[in-house]
Amino acid sequence: MSTGNTSAPAIRYSAITFDCPDPAAMARFYGEALGLPVAYSSDDFILLGQEGSAGLGFNRLTDYRRPTWPDPSQEKQAHIELGVDDLEGAQAHLLALGAVEPPAQPQPDRWRVLLDPAGHPFCITTLV
Secondary structure, eight states, X not given: OOOTTOOOOOOOOOEEEEEESXXXXXXHHHHHHHTOOEEEEOSSEEEEOOTTSOEEEEEEOTTOOXXXXXXXXXXXXXXXXXXXXXXXXXXXXXXXXXXXOOSOOSOTXXXXXXXOTTOOEEEEESOO
């Protein structure tokens, strides 16, 4: 798919945004977990991030429905993978911040699945 002599526009990854019922709660959780400051905030949207780096956004959705993973009745739409040095220590820290451990753990020796305060599954792993 060539465009001839026309150069492609510069496109860069800037953020992932999660729908949720409470952007402030999500920003507190991920901000503390990842050490990210608030870059922008309104009543319905909060963006975490460092200048010049990709960020995480949280958008209020009034009819938000929590994922029910691993039950497929309300599928997860996306999830985040977080690299850690110590699975046990990172899991304990994230649980203390408000994460929840679901009953299903596909490969707990390689990664752990946790749920953020709005129910989004995310993984911690020593593989990245």
